[in-house]
Amino acid sequence: MDFQWNLVWDSVPTLLDGLVTALIATVLGYAVALVLGLVFALLRRSDSAWIRWPIGVLIEFIRSTPLLVQLFFLFYVLPLIGVSAPALLTGVVGLGLHYATYTSEVYRSGIDNVPAGQWEASTALNLSTRRTWTSVILPQAIPRVIPALGNYVIAMFKDTPLLAAITVLEMLGLARSIGADTFRYAEPITAAGLLYLIVALVMAWGARVVERKFGTVRG
Amino acid sequence: MSSGFVGYLWDGLLITLQLTVYGAALGLVFAFAAGLARLSGNKVLRGIAFLYTEIFRGFPALILLFWLIFVIPAFGFQFDPLFAGTLALALNIGAYAAEVVRGAVQSVPKGQTEAAIALNFTPAQRMRKVILPQAIVAMIPPFSNNLIELLKATALVSIVYLSDLTFAGQLIRASTGETTTVFLGLLVGYGVIALIFTALMRWLERIAARKLGRQVPPGAIGRIFNRRSAEPQGV
Numbered sequence: 515m516d517f518q519w520n521l522v523w524d525s526v527p528t529l530l531d532g533l534v535t536a537l538i539a540t541v542l543g544y545a546v547a548l549v550l551g552l553v554f555a556l557l558r559r560s561d562s563a564w565i566r567w568p569i570g571v572l573i574e575f576i577r578s579t580p581l582l583v584q585l586f587f588l589f590y591v592l593p594l595i596g597v598s599a600p601a602l603l604t605g606v607v608g609l610g611l612h613y614a615t616y617t618s619e620v621y622r623s624g625i626d627n628v629p630a631g632q633w634e635a636s637t638a639l640n641l642s643t644r645r646t647w648t649s650v651i652l653p654q655a656i657p658r659v660i661p662a663l664g665n666y667v668i669a670m671f672k673d674t675p676l677l678a679a680i681t682v683l684e685m686l687g688l689a690r691s692i693g694a695d696t697f698r699y700a701e702p703i704t705a706a707g708l709l710y711l712i713v714a715l716v717m718a719w720g721a722r723v724v725e726r727k728f729g730t731v732r733g
Numbered sequence: 734m735s736s737g738f739v740g741y742l743w744d745g746l747l748i749t750l751q752l753t754v755y756g757a758a759l760g761l762v763f764a765f766a767a768g769l770a771r772l773s774g775n776k777v778l779r780g781i782a783f784l785y786t787e788i789f790r791g792f793p794a795l796i797l798l799f800w801l802i803f804v805i806p807a808f809g810f811q812f813d814p815l816f817a818g819t820l821a822l823a824l825n826i827g828a829y830a831a832e833v834v835r836g837a838v839q840s841v842p843k844g845q846t847e848a849a850i851a852l853n854f855t856p857a858q859r860m861r862k863v864i865l866p867q868a869i870v871a872m873i874p875p876f877s878n879n880l881i882e883l884l885k886a887t888a889l890v891s892i893v894y895l896s897d898l899t900f901a902g903q904l905i906r907a908s909t910g911e912t913t914t915v916f917l918g919l920l921v922g923y924g925v926i927a928l929i930f931t932a933l934m935r936w937l938e939r940i941a942a943r944k945l946g947r948q949v950p951p952g953a954i955g956r957i958f959n960r961r962s963a964e965p966q967g968v
Contacts, residue, residue: 516807516808516809517804517807517808575920575924577881578881578884578885578923578924578927578928578931579885579919579920579923579924579927580884580885580886580887580888580889580899580923581885581888582888582889582891582892582899583888583899583902583916583919583920583923584920586899586903586916587916587917587919587920590906590912590916591912591913591916594912594913668791672791672792672793672794673793674793675793675795675796676795676889678892679892686795686796686799689799693803699799699803699804700803700804700806700807701807703796703799703800703803703804704800704804706796707792707793707796707797707799707800710791710792710793710796711788711791711792714790714791714792714793715787715791718787718791
């Protein structure tokens with residue numbers, strides 16, 4: 515057996531830089547997903563079928579194709595059309611766009627679950643469409659879906675290793691570069707794996723705390 | 734595109750499909766084992782199943798794959814790459830699907846268990862003849878999502894140099910420089926495969942639901958054309 519635990523420990527300090535990068539990507543990507551998901555959800559309820567269908571097809575398409583290929587697409591094709599962005603930013607956009615298709619479905623179920631009477635009451639009070647959305651529907655829809663939205667933070671964090679494929683030095687990227695320097699891949703990858711696991715478990719615990727706070731405890 | 738490239742793509746497609754189908758089959762085994770173990774009366778079994786689901790849901794699939802391919806050899810043992818890929822995907826998706834199994838079994842009304850007890854069924858008969866046939870119908874729609882997740886996750890194996898569809902695409906990109914075409918083609922390709930898998934699962938769902946005399950809610954295609962989303966599914 516040729517596995518040295520001390521090398522696992524030695525690679526942790528370097529990997530922590532990658533953890534910071536992964537967390538930055540998660541937070542920014544999640545922000546993109548929350549905003550873009552809401553936009554998708556609202557566009558899907560548009561009165562015009564010409565907006566509804568293409569958005570629906572786009573969402574189903576993004577949802578059912580691999581994030582890795584989407585990241586490659588953004589990373590290699592954006593420069594060709596004259597958009598040059600740092601790899602991390604490309605990754606954030608990729609993660610955000612991918613997860614926006616999931617969050618849009620969540621928002622959608624939240625909006626669908628607002629009782630029809632609320633719409634009728636808004637009409638009776640002569641509220642404008644925009645007022646109905648901002649003051650009546652969304653304030654009721656969004657709190658309901660907070661627990662479901664929370665799950666995607668962890669899912670997104672677990673997808674950050676993919677950013678290594680587009681040259682972002684997050685934990686996996688750094689583990690590979692340590693491996694390239696020392697010719698020992700097993701130990702840094704083990705260290706990275708353990709760090710991912712610890713952080714993901716902490717996040718899952720945090721998500722449960724948030725859920726309890728908002729009073730909607732699920733299963 | 735020359736015929737050599739079509740060959741690459743075809744081989745890559747086969748690897749991708751193999752990974753998806755084998756991964757789904759092995760994942761189902763993990764899912765049923767862990768899902769049912771979490772409902773068992775035995776504390777040790779429950780504990781093991783709990784650890785399995787928590788650990789493999791918290792562990793990125795790509796890291797798991799790297800681990801099986803680069804770390805296991807350090808312990809003096811080596812998997813065949815295709816097997817390592819299948820195992821990583823199955824362990825990962827199995828942990829998610831185990832929760833589906835658990836939720837579906839729990840969603841079968843209590844009265845069914847009571848009726849089976851009243852009819853003097855053994856626990857094994859109860860599970861096999863009364864609970865599972867109903868639970869499986871509830872499992873199919875979320876399994877359909879899991880299957881698409883698995884299909885998407887197969888692209889990860891290209892990073893550890895397994896020659897799947899994504900890998901074939903990258904080879905072609907490297908030799909032709911047709912970046913946009915290749916990646917758009919890959920995306921459409923995966924989209925079409927996902928559509929086929931979804932259609933197959935819908936077909937399965939319809940058969941299973943009909944056997945229990947139930948109606949099937951609208952799926953992906955229905956979601957595109959309807960403004961309201963499908964009813965929340967079983968789990």
